[in-house]
Amino acid sequence: MAGHSAGTEIEQLIQLLARLPGLGPRSARRAALQLLSKKETLMRPLADAISEAADHVLTCTTCGNLDTQDPCSICVDTRRDAGVICVVEHVADLWALERAGANSGQYHVLGGTLSALDGVGPDDLNIAGLVNRTMSGDIKEVVLAVNATVDGQATAHYIMDQLEGSGANVSQVAHGVPVGGELDYLDDGTLAAAMKARRPF
Amino acid sequence: MAGHSAGTEIEQLIQLLARLPGLGPRSARRAALQLLSKKETLMRPLADAISEAADHVLTCTTCGNLDTQDPCSICVDTRRDAGVICVVEHVADLWALERAGANSGQYHVLGGTLSALDGVGPDDLNIAGLVNRTMSGDIKEVVLAVNATVDGQATAHYIMDQLEGSGANVSQVAHGVPVGGELDYLDDGTLAAAMKARRPF
Numbered sequence: 001m002a003g004h005s006a007g008t009e010i011e012q013l014i015q016l017l018a019r020l021p022g023l024g025p026r027s028a029r030r031a032a033l034q035l036l037s038k039k040e041t042l043m044r045p046l047a048d049a050i051s052e053a054a055d056h057v058l059t060c061t062t063c064g065n066l067d068t069q070d071p072c073s074i075c076v077d078t079r080r081d082a083g084v085i086c087v088v089e090h091v092a093d094l095w096a097l098e099r100a101g102a103n104s105g106q107y108h109v110l111g112g113t114l115s116a117l118d119g120v121g122p123d124d125l126n127i128a129g130l131v132n133r134t135m136s137g138d139i140k141e142v143v144l145a146v147n148a149t150v151d152g153q154a155t156a157h158y159i160m161d162q163l164e165g166s167g168a169n170v171s172q173v174a175h176g177v178p179v180g181g182e183l184d185y186l187d188d189g190t191l192a193a194a195m196k197a198r199r200p201f
Numbered sequence: 202m203a204g205h206s207a208g209t210e211i212e213q214l215i216q217l218l219a220r221l222p223g224l225g226p227r228s229a230r231r232a233a234l235q236l237l238s239k240k241e242t243l244m245r246p247l248a249d250a251i252s253e254a255a256d257h258v259l260t261c262t263t264c265g266n267l268d269t270q271d272p273c274s275i276c277v278d279t280r281r282d283a284g285v286i287c288v289v290e291h292v293a294d295l296w297a298l299e300r301a302g303a304n305s306g307q308y309h310v311l312g313g314t315l316s317a318l319d320g321v322g323p324d325d326l327n328i329a330g331l332v333n334r335t336m337s338g339d340i341k342e343v344v345l346a347v348n349a350t351v352d353g354q355a356t357a358h359y360i361m362d363q364l365e366g367s368g369a370n371v372s373q374v375a376h377g378v379p380v381g382g383e384l385d386y387l388d389d390g391t392l393a394a395a396m397k398a399r400r401p402f
Contacts (some may be wrong), residue, residue: 005308007268012253017221018245020232021232031221035221042220043255045219049217050248050251053233055235057237068208092234132220
């Protein structure tokens with residue numbers, strides 16, 4: 001990477017940084033230089049923060065969220081609606097819904113979507129856990145907040161089938177024109193879905 | 202950042218990652234999730250690599266390069282031409298020239314450029330060190346490889362003045378059409394410089 005101008009310590013650092021999403025070889029070099037120029041204010045704190053998080057962050061065995069406690073702080077929060085489970089693909093989606101304050105219920109992180117192409121089957125996702133929670137608990141509603149992709153929708157249909165007879169209502173987040181979005185820039189699929197799902201004004 | 206859905210360890214990690222160049226809040230969250238999903242293969246090695254580099258990498262007191270030894274491996278390399286000093290703004294520029302194998306001589310890292318706007322004067326850069334090296338050593342040539350910006354050229358002129366009487370020839374990297382570049386896409390300044398510096402074919 002940096003040729004023989006830099007020690008192996010720097011090359012090792014650059015190679016690991018380049019494996020982060022959003023950083024390529026060039027930006028990893030810039031990041032390494034940035035770190036080395038701010039050893040005490042950024043570099044050592046970052047090393048400590050990574051170690052700390054690696055030691056203390058774990059996956060909630062109930063919902064699949066990442067937290068420093070298991071069950072996670074959302075699962076144990078009694079102010080939240082324990083009768084609603086919002087199903088998401090990834091932890092990042094859970095965080096996005098939390099930032100938006102869009103869900104006052106619980107969550108369930110699948111860990112991805114069914115995908116014949118990538119060889120992801122039902123057993124590779126945390127679907128059994130969702131069925132267990134829905135069957136055993138007093139769940140009124142399961143909201144499917146999976147992505148509006150082909151794989152996401154296939155996963156939603158599969159989950160729908162699995163939850164049949166659970167007594168819970170299964171719903172899905174609305175698909176349509178994004179708030180602030182301009183019709184002119186939207187794809188045909190979104191426009192068709194938005195027209196089809198039109199509601200009284 | 203991540204709301205109350207994530208522990209403070211994760212938020213701390215995200216905030217520090219977001220301070221790296223090239224990573225914003227969103228990509229820092231993605232990077233944190235990537236790290237947490239690869240604890241043993243990426244997260245702990247990265248924490249170790251950052252600590253190692255913070256402990257062992259230092260700035261060469263001769264040329265300003267970053268290395269695990271001082272003087273750096275370039276300064277002590279007897280196969281290199283000790284009579285040529287290539288002057289660059291930043292360590293990243295040194296690395297770029299090394300990757301290209303473009304300089305067989307020594308280096309000198311200024312640490313930036315003169316800038317009236319940003320309040321950067323000669324004493325803020327490692328110019329005195331360059332003058333010392335040039336005056337005291339057996340230096341035949343000083344190659345100015347600073348950026349072709351207004352500040353870079355102002356810095357080049359200042360260094361030129363300081364090195365007067367040193368006996369060293371001061372040269373500058375050529376400015377012109379980049380190799381592989383198309384004329385149609387180049388700015389007027391580059392085209393004018395390339396025409397002015399035209400050479401017999």
